[in-house]
Amino acid sequence: MQDIYLDHAATTPLDPRVREAMLPYLDEKYGNPSSFHSTGKIVTDDVRQARESIAQILHVRADEILFTSGGTESDNLAILGHARMNKQFGNHIITTSFEHHAVLEACIRLEKKEGFEVTYIAPDRDGMISVDSIAKALRPETILVSVMYANNEIGTIQPIAEMGNMIQKYREEHNLPHLVFHTDACQATGYLDLNVEKLHVDMLTLNGSKMYGPKGVGLLYVKRGIKLEPLQFGGAQERGIRPGTENVPGIIGMAKALELAQADRVKESSRLEVLRNKLIEGILSTIPRTRLNGDKEQRLPNNVNISFMDIEGEALLLYLDAAGIYVSTGSACTSASLDPSHVILALGFPYEVAHGSMRFSLGHSTTEKDIEFVLKTLPPLVETLRSISPVRVDEKYWM
Amino acid sequence: MSHKLDPIAGTQGDVASHDQTKSWFYTDIVKEHFFHPKNFMEQDADESQFNAVGKVGSPACGDELRVWMKVDPETERIQEFKWKTFGCGSAIASTSMASEIVTENGGMTLEEARALKPQDIMERLGGLPQRKFHCSVLCDKALRDAINDFYRRENKFDKIVVESARIIDPVSKVTDHDIEEAVLEGAHTLELVQQKTKVGIGNPNCLPAVEELIRFYKEKYFGGK
Structure with a gap:
């Protein structure tokens, strides 16, 4: 059968070309990118290159990419990290009622335990969120809007670029520099345009295991200037926002997977x-x-x-x-x-x-x-x- | 006939099989009853052929179960037990198994059938994952509903056993039934039951009664473990 x-x-299964790219890092290229000796430096350079290749595809700067353990961590870091860091500027968050649980549960946590107020915008019967419904929910205390690029269950594609545009205007008109727009794009990879400049998003989540890449790796694009409260503490990796020895095979694999997904x-x-x-x-x-x-x-x-x-x-x-x-x-x-x-x-x-x-x-x-x-x-x-x-x-x- | 399985459930309501060796989380017996259900009502029910019907659940809560029984009025033995169910694999398999248990060896008497417990059905199925326990609870409830219906039709009102929920915490309006459901869903400590039901939060006076009920239902469904 x-x-x-x-x-x-x-x-998704691992693409054989991704597997091929990863293999050396499970074997001879075992160094720690933070080490100062040659064994480490080889890997440092390769991780840097992977970061740059991803940045190019997203049309962002390499230092705006944070590697994480996957979509859930990226979503959590975006929501919890931004909200906790910017609480003094406002306590209101807007999201949708059909987000992935990695966003919803983080919002519920902030609502129940940390004094935030969350507006959950309901989609229409066809699973679409209108730009207008987000615009109507915005207010001076809003510090974060998070809307998924494409829904993971029903696959509906949201007008992220239009939302991003509208939020950007609102931010400028009302002088709200701490208002940011996040999108979970895990389901979009391989099918939709991931050009951040066009999407007008300030944070974007991707996940290796939905793009024929490895599991256990993801990334969060964070626009320069946005400060996030870390979820974990330790060394200086990922600018100290996401410390911990890099998942080198995962990062190399995700970069390769994204490159292939983009090409096809x-x-x-x-x-x-x-x-x-x-x-x-x-x-x-x-x-x-x-x-x-x-x-x-x-x-x-x-x-x-x-x-x-x-x-x-x-x-x-x-x-x-x-x-x-x-x-x-x-x-x-x-x-x-x-x-x-x-x-x-x-x-x-x-x-x-x-x-x-x-x-x-x-x-x-x-x-x-x-x-x-x-x-x-x-x-x-x-x-x-x-x-x-x-x-x-x-x-x-x-x- | 039934052999003791220990433990009956998977751990922590996950998808492991009861003996932790198979990735498919249903036993072969469950699969047999799921893929080849026994005694289900194939056509629309001709209710004149039966003298007791029972119903429990609704599609809104994810399971609905209807049963039709033919009971011998003299011996009060179940001669026929037909069913239809809207539900997951466990619900279908549990009902199918229950239909065999109550009709085999000349049929159970209504008194015996009333004493049928969810874990009797689960044992015969070789166990169900913990988070599926509630599925087998439904069919013994539908069975008892049908038993009451039989006595109602026979005008033996003294034999009807009414199971109404009893409010344990007047503040949160949590009933003994709510606590039973919480325990079945895997909440085996007061704290977990409180997370699910909010019982006693704001009314701690009821907590000793709640703890007693948790013990009772753990004993009933999980053998006190």
């Missing part, structure tokens, strides 16, 4: 878009009582998120797993809390619709044959689960 991996939004971006995006549309249209036309979650146009080329009414996502996930198709659900039983997807709920749909949501995220390995196999396999499995379900969700809840 052929395995069909359709969970690239969770993590346009071609791979249009290839996947065709497959994505085939999968969406195939499911919606052959399986009754299904809906596409998230805007059809403003959507990552690799994301398909469908709610299958009357059945619970985990059961379908396990049936697909047995057929060799690996997908993901943000619904009830995947999380310890047993709550269904906070993203689908944020769109304004009831629990019943959120419980049946399923994410198929395409990637390098995905072929047209894979999509055809999924379209052939899926309908009878949904049929079986519906036959043992007593539920029939009223159309008014999801149409």
Whole structure:
């Protein structure tokens, strides 16, 4: 049986070219970049080069890149670090109700324990956040706005550049130098433009393991002049803001992965878009009582998120797993809390619709044959689960 | 028939199997019942064929379970047990297993069926991950709902056992049922139960009663460990 991996939004396999680039640093190039001897210096130079290559792709300065352990740490450092450092200038934060938990939980922490006030902007039913809704929430005490570039569950692409522009104007007009704009771009790598100059963001999160790079490494772009309170303390690495011996193989791997993702971006995006549309249209036309979650146009080329009414996502996930198709659900039983997807709920749909949501995220390995196999396999499995379900969700809840 | 498994649950509600050796977090028995469920109601239910029905949950909370039973009015033994469930793998497997337990060997009497505990079902399944315990709780609740329905139809009202939630903390309005759910979800200490339910925060007088309930439910579902 052929395995069909359709969970690239969770993590991607390591690109063999990335692996190749990393290998020397797991072996002969073992030095500590902070050492003064030759063994260390070789590695110092290579890490510097990796940083510069990434900076070039993002259109930023090399000293504006902080290497971290991944997306979660980068998000935490951006939110907690900026808020704690700038509390005297204001205690208000704006984010969205369908952010990744790495942003949401950091905001909740600041709200519950550190005296901050957080405005959670709800997306519309198509999973879009309007520039206007952010503009309306801004006020003189606002020190931070954080909106994800593309949503990890439903793949909707937010108007980050327009938001960045608007925030920049507001900052200048109201003389609020401490107001900054952060975006979590983990899902965007490989598909969207990461040019920070065009995006007008002040901080940006990336994660190695979503771009065919290694796990355990990420970065935070932090615009010059922004001061962050560190989350950990120690040596002078990453300007003392993120101390700890560098994850050298990870950093080298991430730089290589980003370089490859950038080079293939346009071609791979249009290839996947065709497959994505085939999968969406195939499911919606052959399986009754299904809906596409998230805007059809403003959507990552690799994301398909469908709610299958009357059945619970985990059961379908396990049936697909047995057929060799690996997908993901943000619904009830995947999380310890047993709550269904906070993203689908944020769109304004009831629990019943959120419980049946399923994410198929395409990637390098995905072929047209894979999509055809999924379209052939899926309908009878949904049929079986519906036959043992007593539920029939009223159309008014999801149409 | 049932053999003792120790421990029944995975650790910390993670996705490890009960014996920590398999990455798939369901046992082969669970998988068998999940992929080939027994006794489910294939067509729309013809309720005239049954003399007791039960229902628990709602799709909003992630699980809904309906059961239909045919009970011999003389012997009060369960002759047939059909079900439909909206839920995850554990919920489907637990219900399927329960349907076998109550109908095998000539069928359980209603008295025996009422005494069926969630961990009896879990043991027969070879264990469930800890965070899935609540799934097997649902089917013994639906079963008891159906048993009451049978007695209601037979006008044997003295045999109906009403399970109403009792408020433990009048301030937070937390009930014994809420504490039961919290323990099932893995909160085994007062502090963890308080995190989940807010019980006793602002009304510490009720805490001894809460601790007693936590002990009771731990004993009931986890064998006091």
